[in-house]
Amino acid sequence: MIHLPPRYDEPLPPAFFPASAPTPFSRADFGADFHWGASAAAYQTEGAWQHQGKGPSIWDDFTRRKGVIRRNEHARVGADFYNRYEEDLDLAHGLGLSDFRFSAAWPRVLPEGTGAVNRRGLDFYDRLVDACLERDLRPWLTLYHWDLPSALQARGGWTNRNVVNWFAEYAQVMARRLGDRVQHWLVLNEPMVFVGAGHLLGVHAPGRRHLGAFLAAAHHATLAQAEGGRVLRAQLPATARIGTTFSCSYLTPQRPGNAYDEAATRRADALLNRLFVEPVLGQGYPVAELPALGWLLDRYQKPGDDQRMAFKFDFWGIQNYTREVVRFSPWLPLQWASLVPAKQRSVPYSDMGWEVYPESLYHMLKQYAAYPNAPQLMITESGSAFPDERQGTRVVDPARRAYLQAAVGQVLRAQREGVDVGGYFAWSLTDNFEWAEGYGPRFGLIHIDYNTQERTVKDSGRWYQEFLGGAPMAQEHTAENVARL
Template sequence: MSVPTRRASSASLAALTEEPSTDSPVPAAALPAVPVEPGPDPEARLGLRFPEGFGWGAATSAYQIEGAARDDGRGPSVWDTFAHTPGRVANGDTGDVAADHYTRYAEDLDLIRGLGLKSYRFSISWPRVQPDGRGTINQRGLDFYRRLVDGLLERGISPMATLYHWDTPQALQDDGGWENRDTAYRFAEYAAAVFGALGDTVPAWLTINEPKTVVQNGYIIGHHAPGIRDEPVAYRVAHHLALAHGLGVQALRATGSASRIGGALNLHPCYAADDDPATLERVRLYDGYENRLYLDPMFKGYYPEDVLADQGPSSPLAQAIRDGDLAIISQPTDILAVQYYTPIYVTTDGGTVQKWPTTEAAWQQVYPRGMYDILTRVSRDYAPASITVTENGLPCPDVIGVDGSVDDAARVSFLRDHLAEAHRAIQDGVPLESYHVWSLMDNFEWEAGYDQRWGLVYVDYPTQRRILKRSATWYRRVISDNLL
């Protein structure tokens, strides 16, 4: 999840490539910055049947749920360092224990089966497998993921594994982290070790999760690990993350595996906030930084010309690109993972405004139509072989009621409305094969600590008790019927 942060630019740009929605948003001034209230019946059936075999799923990431931060040979990551630095994370929270998934994984696998999930997207902790980010492999770490994958397969659930979800080994960060080109090659070695251990038991692999969030939140705003604020350098980081993706794809291909692989990108549809023709120029560049900077090299083998011009020929991004890099980055992939949370409305001065109600995450505007727009846009402009939605959800002020239940009706409404737009995209030819709610369970929500709850399953952190929310039982019925 990423907070949009693009600055204004003085560059003169071509026309907008993505048509803005024809919907008429309510004026921003009329909207409260609070979660949207559910309608009279958030569970009302819409009569939308999904394709046979559609992959209903949910998603998590290692640092957010595993805990066991110092167990069985796991090394420290940048998020361990960041979270333990005073003032970085709300309430001084850390991922040391999180949802204790490392020790409770069997219970959680039964929970996943009980929900009827067909697919489970999780991430592998790089420092659990390779404590220093290079060299010796920690067999106990690999064994955990072997048990997890075997447990999913035994329960009839398809594993989807993400190789990197932001937990760079601290030892690599000490050597420059993603600012250092060498980190991309260390990632490829780590990926090869994981592929060698798990082989074809994982049918779908994702390389780098949300490189844009690493760039924007980790290196521009600085409120994610590693907590750096250096915008020019951030775009060198973007290139090295893209290079790591390509090298990871090559590493899987080298094994001869039949498994599929692709990248996981959080994409924000960008719209004009007003009717001023000059605004379209701003939208075009904003879209360049939000979307095309990550999509174009992966699928077309080049960086957007407008972004390169805005950065300049002597920028860290331009200087980082070497001969042959873009051929590596644009290795053919089998699947694109799309993560959709919010639209962006760009003003004529290059800023942004709110057009829709927001959630407890102030950066997130609730606009289901954006799901349709971004899915159809990437399908039209990039023609990926297949698409999966690997994250979509919202935080709600969930509490346990007097009867022991958690009534998150707003989450039900949100998911229903976004799934309806995903269904519309499928009807219009988008090759969407699966959808994963963010998240399976409440967890450590990065700089927000445990203040935000995003899960289908409530986690009572003092006891680690799991409680199905209303959204979980609703989602279970949707999956069972394959019907929204």
């Protein structure tokens, strides 16, 4: 049985929508002004890590450590987007996308993090923006997608309160150069991830495992999020739209009705889903659910910070991939909760080990839309990693196609229930370097052969293209063929 929008009642297995099943909704159902795109990130795709004056980033440093990245891989070449961006934008245009989200590499623009601008690096983003516009792709520029300049990490990075000023300088440089053409700006990509995974768990750059470092970095990222918004507002035309992005997961207790698991779920929600959102609204940190958070953050807050953390964004980017099941854990300070891995719960899961649960998108859209004075919401990342299979000139990926279709359906479900959601960006346009997982998991609509850098549009990308009403896709979905359409 297929549950169609506006209702899904259960987790969806990877092949929930058979490849032959018609899509039960159309692009027109979302409205003429809905933004349809795909996303990418500088460090994951660009490569050219020492090219034309670029400085090193904390991820360049982190990937040199043995054992922190699967198979000891790195992104010094990545998807070679720096040299192949026109080819990839041709593919994006051929897919029928109206929008393309990418990030700038801070150390490519400011190799030392502050001070002298690397003109050749800034020129690259100038060319990239122009190339998007030439193909009728609206550029969405994310200022920070995790690649802090190494020079700033040497000065404490996100644990140094001066990072707020460093980031403001970088935002100003970008806005002055590209603000005449880029209408959509995003300040930070998923602060909970780069702060938590990088400063508490140590599995991402800069690889720290310290509660104090986590809390300091969290507070300074919250301040930078708002300050970046203010800098952009002051520099950009009145027509520009300014947002930021939040990672999130729909959370449910392992034992519904159990007081310990229910309370643990509320604490996990405060940490994972609310920590960076509520300060933006002027509500401060969610200390009612996490009293220890408030006590520790007092060490880093200064008078007036509550006001400095607030900013009226034009939109929020919601980035959701799965739900998490939570149980009480007496061994984890701060939240006293742990996440139950999908592999232990007899549910379908992706190559990342994440439960396949597209309905999570619906729940998180509803949760964020419920905030008083919430701005418009955008799905700025949504996707899943599944195996690809080559069949002649095709890359067959039925599970990814099924997930993509189901996820889009969940967005429509929320929209039909009154949520102001204005766009959907698939993660990701191409396969890329997936942080600590290296090149193993593939999220892309476009397959990359990392030995040759050949691009091939997958069947999931072909479905997206057909859904968006672009030109008929050739059987051989290479960049050359798409460019001819």
